[in-house]
Amino acid sequence: MDGPVNKKIVDMSGFDRSEYVVSGVRTAVYSIGSGRPVIYLHGGGTFPGFDFVREWARDRRVIVPYHPGFGESDDDPRIDDVSDYIFHYIDLFNQMGLDEVDIVAHSLGAWIAAEYASVQAPRIGRLVLVAPNGVVIPEFPNPDSFKIPKEQLHEYLTADPSVALRYFPDGHDIDFLTLGFRELTAFSRVGWEYPQGNPKLRQRIHLITCPTLLLWGQEDRFFPVGGAKTWQELLPKSELRILPKTGHLVLGENPDAPGIVHEFLTR
Amino acid sequence: MPILSDTKFLVAHYMPYTDLPDECLERDSLWVDIPNAYYDPHKGHALYERYLGEAVLAEELGFDGLCINEHHATPASMMPVPSIIASAIFARTEKLRVCIMGTPPNLENPHRLAEGYAMLDVMSGGRLEVAIPLGTPMEYWVNPVAPATARDRLHESIDIMLKSWETQTGEPKGYDGKFYHYKYLNVWPRPIQQPHPPIFLVGSGSLTTVEMAARLGFGYAATFSPIPKQMKALEIYRQKSVEAGHDPDPSKFPLTAMVYVADTDEQAVEEMTPWADFYFGQLLKSGRFIELPGYIPVDEFRRRDGKFIPESHGVFDWKAIEAVYRVVAGSPETVANQLEKWAEETGSNRIICEVHIGNMPHDKVVSNMTKLAKEVIPILEERRDGAPKVEQSPQSAYLDPPEMMRFRKWTGR
Structure with missing residues (x-):
């Protein structure tokens, strides 16, 4: 089954599409450009699309897999813990023959990337965590994304709500609703009981040894920027960039963000 | 066609x-995030006393049983732990059966739920009946279980409950499931009704639930879903029961209806409307909490066009309500005709009448139950048996609950 995608926004023209079977689950992977590989791991909703990765494809091969349960990948109800994604991506990258990669990851994807990088440190060159979830930070709790009312979602996603509104359909759109329900269901399998993150990640995250960029919107209402300092302390080889007038969808809202990532990757 | 022989009449009360x-009534939802400051425990105490008195009245009037429900974080039901209510009712009655419909096993440890039910069954001398629901989406917002695992977990919980009630003669076995692990599954006491109290599965028409009920020999209780969908579920239930080697006995698929009896049709409709409005338009108003990730399969979500519930929830509209709910208000004759028609349609001999509606006052509950027992049911039985029943003394039925309790004490009943 091909899951629904947000046809209003998602434009994969120019990308190559492949499918892999990972532990029995059909996984869709898009790629664009050539050069050293960069993986982009998307967050808990794929409706904003991936246009911003085109900037990195100027001199890199950018690989965008859909997580199981999201977009064009099949469901895998066996994935009920975020650590299951570690093994999913070990398997997928093995199949793709990817040894060392750079990873850029957003939100839930950044949580997955941090878990993966803790386990597979030698296979990562550079890591960019954009508005990450994953580390429990009691001083700066997040509002629990499952509790955010649908009608207010756009106000949470971007500092300027009109930016996020572009992603949404104008009226009742059952494809869009089904996309949201399906992806929220997949997210809920790992996140419903751990909305603040994985309590064990803090004791493992020091295993990440690669240079890491933490990129955050000053006005992120999903994962408050106050928590950024904790991430920075836990990752000694990290640098933190906080972008003003930017919300949670950093790469989509702030036109400078994709370039900042590119600059970090090419250093 | 008249009602079936051995038809049981139960009342339902959601307290x-x-x-x-x-x-408070202006809120989008009276569930999940409604602050409990709106609950006055002293008024709550008085209501419990009143409602328990109405339960006692059900026995006085000769009803066979009383059905109670379970909901959380809402004024719609003061029964987050209905076993406690059942216990109180059993202590005040002698013959009345109580059907707890019911505790979602996902919200308890399954062996503990089996223990509680076994206790109630033994304490009541075998008067317990149990209906098992998945639980509404709203329950999962206020309980610590991931909804995407809810259906698998429910199936495992039911398996554990059934094994818990088995009689162990040798060394008790353990249980190794996906969600629960027991070194020994050995529930004391074991139920007085063997192998266990009657069980119904509560469903809104999903085939999995219907088939499971049929396979396990349970009853099937349909809830809020379009009436044609309920009838279809019933048909499949009967067929699958036979295939599984179980008798689809007419008591296994209850007919549930909201019932209000007054002297005339006009009076009944006029009186009932504001209480039904309060029930459908207020108490069932669940706002955004009706939506829950993982609660239904994705293809089902699409089939329902993204709507989780019938239009009847939170909006008072007779037409929408009647599409998913059996409601009758009228004179004894009107109500009898309607119940007879529904009983024929469903082929059920277990008729559950919701006699307390929304914010219906006590005196109206008393008169509703009394008219139902003394004027409606006799019509139905008379048509079946061709002879009028001997009337029992209605005297105690009109006493207020506290007075009734004293009356019971004095008379030693």
Whole structure:
């Protein structure tokens, strides 16, 4: 089954599409450009699309897999813990023959990337965590994304709500609703009981040894920027960039963000 | 066709908290995030006393049983732990059966739920009946279980409950499931009704639930879903029961209806309307909490066009309500005709009448139950048996609950 995608926004023209079977689950992977590989791991909703990765494809091969349960990948109800994604991506990258990669990851994807990088440190060159979830930070709790009312979602996603509104359909759109329900269901399998993150990640995250960029919107209402300092302390080889007038969808809202990532990757 | 022989008449009471200020009624939802400051425990105490008295009245009037429900974080039901209510009712009655419909096993440890039910069954001398629901989406917002695992977990819980009630003669076995692990599954006491109290599965028409009920020999209780969908579920239930080697006995698929009896049709409709409005338009108003990731399969979500519930929830509209709910208000004759028609349609001999509606006052509950028992049911039985029943003394039925309790004490009943 091909899951629904947000046809209003998602434009994969120019990308190559492949499918892999990972532990029995059909996984869709898009790629664009050539050069050293960069993986982009998307967050808990794929409706904003991936246009911003085109900037990195100027001199890199950018690989965008859909997580199981999201977009064009099949469901895998066996994935009920975020650590299951570690093994999913070990398997997928093995199949793709990817040894060392750079990873850029957003939100839930950044949580997955941090878990993966803790386990597979030698296979990562550079890591960019954009508005990450994953580390429990009691001083700066997040509002629990499952509790955010649908009608207010756009106000949470971007500092300027009109930016996020572009992603949404104008009226009742059952494809869009089904996309949201399906992806929220997949997210809920790992996140419903751990909305603040994985309590064990803090004791493992020091295993990440690669240079890491933490990129955050000053006005992120999903994962408050106050928590950024904790991430920075836990990752000694990290640098933190906080972008003003930017919300949670950093790469989509702030036109400078994709370039900042590119600059970090090419250093 | 007249009602079936051995038809049992039960009443249902959902024991809501009804004294809510206007500002509260303006909220989008009376579930999940409604602050409990709106609940006055002293008024709650009085309501419990009143409602328990109405349960006692059900026995006085000769009803066979009383059905109670379970909901959380809402004034719609003051029964987050209905076993406690069942216990109180059993202590005040002698013959009345109580059907707890019911505790979602996902919200308890399954062996503990089996223990509680076994206790109630033994304490009541075998008067317990149990209906098992998945639980509404709203329950999962206020309980610590991931909804995407809810259906698998429910199936495992039911398996554990059934094994818990088995009689162990040798060394008790353990249980190794996906969600639960027991070194020994050995529940004391074991139920007085063997192998266990009657069980119904509560469903809104999903085939998995219907088939499971049929396979396990349970009853099937349909809830809020379009009537044609309920009838279809019933048909499949009967067929699958036979295939599984179980008798689809007419008592296994209850007919549930909201019933209000007054002297005339006009009076009944006029009186009932505001209480039904309060029930459908207020108490069932669940706002955004009706939506829950993982609660239904994705293809089902698409089939329902993204809507989780019938239009009847939170909006008072007779037409929408009647599409998913059996409601009758009228004179004894009207109500009898309607119940007879529904009983024929469903082929059921277990008729559950919801006799307390929304914020219905006590005296009206008393008169509703009394008319139902003394004027409606006799019509139905007379048509079946061709002879009038001997009337029992209605005297105690009109006493207030506290007085009734004293009356019972004095008379030693």
